[in-house]
Amino acid sequence: MTGENPRLRATGLSKRYGAVRALTDVEFTIQPGEIVALLGENGAGKSTLVKVLSGLVTPDEGTIEIDGVPVDLSSSSKSQAAGIAVVQQEYSTVGALTIAENLALGSNEAPFFWTGRNLRARANELLAEVGLSHLDPRTLVEELSVAEMQLLEIARVLARDARIVIFDEPTAALSDTEAARVLDVVRRLASRGISIIYVTHRLPEVFAISEKVAIFRNGLSQPSVVTAKTNVDEVIALMLGRRLGSLFPEKAESFGSERIRLENVHVAGLRKPVSFVARQGEILGLTGQLGSGADLIIKAIGSETEILTGTISIDNEVLHARTRAAGIREGIAYVTSDRKRNGIFAGLSILMNLSASWLKRISSAGVLISRREREKSTEYASSFTIDVTRLGASVGQLSGGNQQKVVLARWLGNEPRVFLVEEPTRGVDVGARADIYRKLRELCDRGMTVIVTSSDTAEIYGLCDTIGTFYHGELAEMRPADDWTEDRLVASVMNRSE
Numbered sequence: 001m002t003g004e005n006p007r008l009r010a011t012g013l014s015k016r017y018g019a020v021r022a023l024t025d026v027e028f029t030i031q032p033g034e035i036v037a038l039l040g041e042n043g044a045g046k047s048t049l050v051k052v053l054s055g056l057v058t059p060d061e062g063t064i065e066i067d068g069v070p071v072d073l074s075s076s077s078k079s080q081a082a083g084i085a086v087v088q089q090e091y092s093t094v095g096a097l098t099i100a101e102n103l104a105l106g107s108n109e110a111p112f113f114w115t116g117r118n119l120r121a122r123a124n125e126l127l128a129e130v131g132l133s134h135l136d137p138r139t140l141v142e143e144l145s146v147a148e149m150q151l152l153e154i155a156r157v158l159a160r161d162a163r164i165v166i167f168d169e170p171t172a173a174l175s176d177t178e179a180a181r182v183l184d185v186v187r188r189l190a191s192r193g194i195s196i197i198y199v200t201h202r203l204p205e206v207f208a209i210s211e212k213v214a215i216f217r218n219g220l221s222q223p224s225v226v227t228a229k230t231n232v233d234e235v236i237a238l239m240l241g242r243r244l245g246s247l248f249p250e251k252a253e254s255f256g257s258e259r260i261r262l263e264n265v266h267v268a269g270l271r272k273p274v275s276f277v278a279r280q281g282e283i284l285g286l287t288g289q290l291g292s293g294a295d296l297i298i299k300a301i302g303s304e305t306e307i308l309t310g311t312i313s314i315d316n317e318v319l320h321a322r323t324r325a326a327g328i329r330e331g332i333a334y335v336t337s338d339r340k341r342n343g344i345f346a347g348l349s350i351l352m353n354l355s356a357s358w359l360k361r362i363s364s365a366g367v368l369i370s371r372r373e374r375e376k377s378t379e380y381a382s383s384f385t386i387d388v389t390r391l392g393a394s395v396g397q398l399s400g401g402n403q404q405k406v407v408l409a410r411w412l413g414n415e416p417r418v419f420l421v422e423e424p425t426r427g428v429d430v431g432a433r434a435d436i437y438r439k440l441r442e443l444c445d446r447g448m449t450v451i452v453t454s455s456d457t458a459e460i461y462g463l464c465d466t467i468g469t470f471y472h473g474e475l476a477e478m479r480p481a482d483d484w485t486e487d488r489l490v491a492s493v494m495n496r497s498e
Helices: 046-053 076-081 099-104 116-129 146-158 176-191 203-209 232-240 294-301 324-329 339-343 350-355 370-383 400-414 430-445 457-463 486-493
Strands: 008-017 020-030 035-039 061-066 084-087 164-168 195-199 212-217 258-266 274-279 283-287 309-314 332-335 418-422 449-453 466-471 474-480
Touching: 008 046, 020 046, 020 061, 020 212, 035 046, 035 176, 035 203, 046 164, 046 195, 076 084, 084 146, 099 116, 099 146, 116 146, 146 176, 176 195, 176 203, 176 486, 195 203, 203 232, 212 232, 232 430, 258 294, 258 449, 274 449, 274 474, 283 294, 283 430, 283 457, 294 332, 294 418, 294 449, 294 466, 324 332, 332 400, 339 400, 350 370, 350 400, 370 400, 400 430, 418 430, 430 449, 430 457, 457 486, 466 486
Parallel strands: 035 195, 035 212, 084 164, 164 195, 283 449, 283 466, 332 418, 418 449
Antiparallel strands: 008 020, 008 061, 258 274, 258 309, 466 474
């Protein structure tokens, strides 16, 4: 759908933070009913553009028009009044309220629409539009699954009668199947004439859903490209300003001796006990839809979840660790999927985050030796391509990719035997993804064993030497990577034949 004027046109947008130029003379256009993927590395400027459009940041220069009319987006209320809504990656719902009450919050509709009998009726209409008609509007939001909460966020946007909807990493925490439900809803919104700005690091989604790709690099907007006329390699080159080469490193050709063995391990949430072996130098991948049980096993190995029955052995010795501290002493590193809540100390420096798990190794008589802390932190930061000149900066100021690198690099000081990583590249741009994949392979080359869980089947397929799939609390299959195809992997995760 293309009218005389584009739905939104941004011209000459610039924004500075001191000496840092977050946006420089940015141009952006989207038509009614068009889906435009907004891409770029973390820190490239796309988040600043989203904040400008949502009224959270005022540009230093530039103009914005909606349907040919100049608009003032200097506050979030003005942005909403102009017909712009944002579906955030982190949910804005209130868990203690019902679905219907959350839908009423922030609605542009008259208050009487959300009273008495109308409250439930209107909620049912909105839920049906996003494929949640099976839910009772009186259900508390805290009882919903992650995917249902994401779809509820979209339903809240519909209640605001938006003309432009910005999706900010809407599928980052979802499995492939759940992400497909979100993409279906996005397509339906576009078919109604709503303009969609879709921000994501998942490149397969870009080619599945968008008509045009807008790419940012170093605060500059690159000329938009038609999705059907480009490919993944070209998009990555535009994002990075160079050819990336292969995203995934070469898989191992051989492995060492057995490193870790699980025998009939059962934890709460699993329907059946789990058994498998992983070897030195191997990357073992576990995948499945959210709630399938893959994450429970990695938590059990990391002493994050109680083992009800069965044994875990490392280097042929039964593991008796029942706390994280004991697991660390046994040589087990564990990286959580919830980086912001449980992975970093956002208010502390990069250096203090890096040394947090191995302070005893750089202390004498209980006194921290600062020189050794800085030497080791610099070494580990360099190995993960973290800027060593910024060790004093707050981790909370870093991009998602650099935060994840800090979380991973921290464990090098413990010299682990087993490296457990949940969702290794969630919310991480493609350049940082390549760095993380390369480093995990290097750890294996040094004799470590890496066990990864991810809801991104493409990641599991490209990275891992051996792959196990989970379905409804059971280990469905485990095979060498060469025995899988991507289609077969997705079919196994969804418990259907190819």
